[in-house]
Amino acid sequence: MQVAVVTGPGAVELRDEPRPRAGPDDVLVEVSTCGLCTMERRLFDGTKPIYPVAPGHEAAGRVVEAGDAVASLPGAPQVGDLVTMDLLTRCGTCHMCRRGRSALCKRPQGGKLSDGTISMGAGLAEVVRVAAAQTYRVGEIPVEHAAMGEPLACVVHSVRLGGFRAGDRVAVIGAGYMGRLHLALCRAWGASCVGMVDVSAERRSEAVDAGADWVAGPHDLSGWLGHHDVVFVTAGTPGAVELALDLCDDAGAVVLYGAFPKDVMASVGADRIHHHELSIIGVFSQEPEDWRTAAGLLSSGALAADLDRLVTARYRLDEVADAMTLAVSQPVYRVMVG
Numbered sequence: 001m002q003v004a005v006v007t008g009p010g011a012v013e014l015r016d017e018p019r020p021r022a023g024p025d026d027v028l029v030e031v032s033t034c035g036l037c038t039m040e041r042r043l044f045d046g047t048k049p050i051y052p053v054a055p056g057h058e059a060a061g062r063v064v065e066a067g068d069a070v071a072s073l074p075g076a077p078q079v080g081d082l083v084t085m086d087l088l089t090r091c092g093t094c095h096m097c098r099r100g101r102s103a104l105c106k107r108p109q110g111g112k113l114s115d116g117t118i119s120m121g122a123g124l125a126e127v128v129r130v131a132a133a134q135t136y137r138v139g140e141i142p143v144e145h146a147a148m149g150e151p152l153a154c155v156v157h158s159v160r161l162g163g164f165r166a167g168d169r170v171a172v173i174g175a176g177y178m179g180r181l182h183l184a185l186c187r188a189w190g191a192s193c194v195g196m197v198d199v200s201a202e203r204r205s206e207a208v209d210a211g212a213d214w215v216a217g218p219h220d221l222s223g224w225l226g227h228h229d230v231v232f233v234t235a236g237t238p239g240a241v242e243l244a245l246d247l248c249d250d251a252g253a254v255v256l257y258g259a260f261p262k263d264v265m266a267s268v269g270a271d272r273i274h275h276h277e278l279s280i281i282g283v284f285s286q287e288p289e290d291w292r293t294a295a296g297l298l299s300s301g302a303l304a305a306d307l308d309r310l311v312t313a314r315y316r317l318d319e320v321a322d323a324m325t326l327a328v329s330q331p332v333y334r335v336m337v338g
């Protein structure tokens with residue numbers, strides 16, 4: 001079977017790899033499509049130079065083989081089911097897994113292909129082997145939506161840890177793909193309003209089309225300061241934490257979702273946090289209960305119209321170089337391969 005391997009900046013090729021075999025607790029999934037996330041873009045544009053590497057962690061497809069221990073087990077995906085896949089290592093044994101915080105599993109992530117190539121998901125492939133426990137049925141929905149299971153699970157995690165409740169006033173800093181998933185989810189879950197902040201006029205107008213109640217540039221927020229219960233930061237830029245705190249009302253929560261450059265510091269008045277009961281919450285990745293919720297949302301179709309708007313382009317696996325080139329050369333939401 002074929003798998004895409006990034007061999008250097010701007011270089012990706014398809015390699016032949018022995019077809020994996022399902023162990024007793026695994027399923028084999030024929031990949032229908034796989035989204036290109038920030039990680040794939042960074043590997044391809046050279047900002048994360050780890051080579052050779054088989055990326056692709058936003059994959060979905062159909063189960064073609066189920067291991068002995070899970071075939072016909074109630075609740076386990078069966079042959080023919082469309083599934084979205086959690087490709088993280090969750091050892092279940094380390095301190096974080098035992099605390100239920102398996103997004104932060106201490107076991108090294110990733111694996112290796114047969115020739116020693118580093119695997120970071122290896123979902124840009126014809127077939128993937130995955131633990132049945134880490135696959136989630138999504139019913140009969142467009143495969144592009146199914147491949148949004150991983151990012152949607154991350155956003156469910158973010159909204160859950162942020163303490164969001166129906167009726168809350170929400171602001172989202174950054175109107176890219178992840179910001180738009182926050183918009184879609186908070187609206188679906190009963191936010192009284194969701195505003196979006198972005199430097200790009202084009203992204204602001206696309207956010208309005210997608211149902212944002214208000215949009216503004218980061219320097220044009222005077223009317224919106226002090227009016228929000230939860231503020232999600234999906235664009236980690238200098239000043240974003242301070243801006244998010246300024247958008248909060250009393251008892252507001254700032255959720256740091258997007259990665260920041262390592263050297264970015266934030267200046268926060270400690271007494272302000274105390275007297276106004278503000279929270280700053282870091283969120284990273286997702287946990288099994290977030291996957292379960294995300295898969296339920298996908299199969300319900302509740303977000304279908306929102307997800308449709310976020311598919312920028314679709315390519316075949318043998319066009320993966322064109323897909324990667326598009327994803328790094330202009331602003332995109334999701335480019336799908338497979």
Ligand SMILES: [Zn+2]
Nearest residue numbers: 037058150151
């Ligand atoms: Zn991702």
Ligand SMILES: [Zn+2]
Nearest residue numbers: 091094097105
């Ligand atoms: Zn662990």
